[in-house]
Amino acid sequence: MAAGLAPSPFGAIDWATPWLDPWRGAGEPLARKVLQGGCAVHAVLQVATSEGGPVGFAPPQDLPDGIAYEQFIFDTGRVPTRDNLHDFFNGLVWQQFPQTKQRLNQLQAQAIAADGVQAVRGPLRDALTVFDENGALLSAPPALWAALRARDWRRLFVDLRPLWREARLVLFGHALLEKLVFPRKPITAHVYQAQAAIDSVASLDAWLAQSLQPERLVTKPFVPLPVLGIPGWWPGNENFSFYDDSLVFRSAPRKSNHTMGSAVL
Template identity: 30%
Template sequence: MSEAAATPAAGRRRFIAPARADVDPMRFAHPVFAAFGAFDDVMVSADWPGVAALDQRLGVPGKRLVEQDEVLLADGLHYERRIAAGCIATRAQNWHDLFNALVWARYPAIKRALNARQCRDLDGEGSGGRTRAQAALTQFDETGVVVRVRDAAMLQAWNGHDWSALFLRWREDWSSGTIAVAAVFGHALMEQALLPSRLLVGKCLVVQGDDDAQAVEQVARAIVRGDVLNDPLELRPLPLMGIPGWHSDQDEAFYRNAEYFRPVREGRVYPGPHGASR
């Protein structure tokens, strides 16, 4: 995320992450962090890893984690252009940037695709300012989730925000993998997940298929081609704590919380899934 994008929108309260010492190491057993088990030591250790040590530990091919300080920012480069040149600006002792680094290590193809698209849009940016595509790319970078479905018909409930069908009637389909979270990609989601009380909403791209890794690859290719993330409205909101097993109190009253499980807006239309064979 760029330095400019780090500034909260007007009227929104900036999320304050808990201190490292206040995070229960067991928190990282939550499904949000399931794909990052290889980096448990980075998340649960009592002390923050230095940026240089983190760079060596993660070893992102072709990229270096570089501490973001006044000296680094003096080069005047846009955050995304600096990444394209090989350096990922990373704030020390910062959960948001730590999770960003972990996502670079775990899902480098999507990260590279997003960076390439951001730079492409910057090259074509006119006087109109931030484009719809740049907003979509940033939203997915911060809060993105890749969801895989075997049967596209399941999306009908999601299209209409029929959360009872999606999470309760089809509870076993989540367990069997008929529908599944292939990747939690957004590093802001991971940061917010540090608070057990946080009700997370992912912004999703959906792939039809049977294999999580292939779904992730499909998304990366689609981003590069420009098939997706040209407008924020392409992204499907998903109340992640509604997924069976993702929250401790999933009784009927929980699913009646309309502030979290929101009805669909009139006229809202979502795109279909991306076929795994494309």
């Protein structure tokens, strides 16, 4: 490394972490090419993209001023990609979950066509963005799901700890993957329930693309999960006091007792 140059963040990716297990095979060689070859991220992704894939990858300056990012992808089939971890992981998700990413982009474009680009996203675009950036898929026994929805963290991670051997969490959001390059206890995924066992990324992709329907997405069907609390994902959680941090493992919101009903505060 030349004197005075900061180390590349691509060198900080620890592909041995459990959350990167589904991504290691495809992602590690690409990150190595970026790190060792000084190649632009969009070029590395483009070379690795299979023929017939839903999108290609382009330098960021190809996105014209005044055109929404999602609309440009929908219109051209090209993803503007910067030389950073955020866009690298986005490209990796496009490669591993092509059907789902295409479905998310289609729904974004439809919402833009209907409502235009506004200062505040509507409920559908907001839900799409939340999942695209920070989503994860969890297949788990019903007891774990009940404890997660109740945000009963002690039951979820301590009392039911053996049940996590029957669960599988696959991270989807590219911002989530980026943040976990430098792990911190508060990092939280927005979890979507996988209705079937997660046998492979390809089967998960096919199911998820069909599952993401606008009428369901607008209900925000996601549950917050601090991912470093998962047994086996972080050494610190072997000491159960890890879960006593109320700033991270927060209680479920209380429900209003007003006569207007039981809206969540």
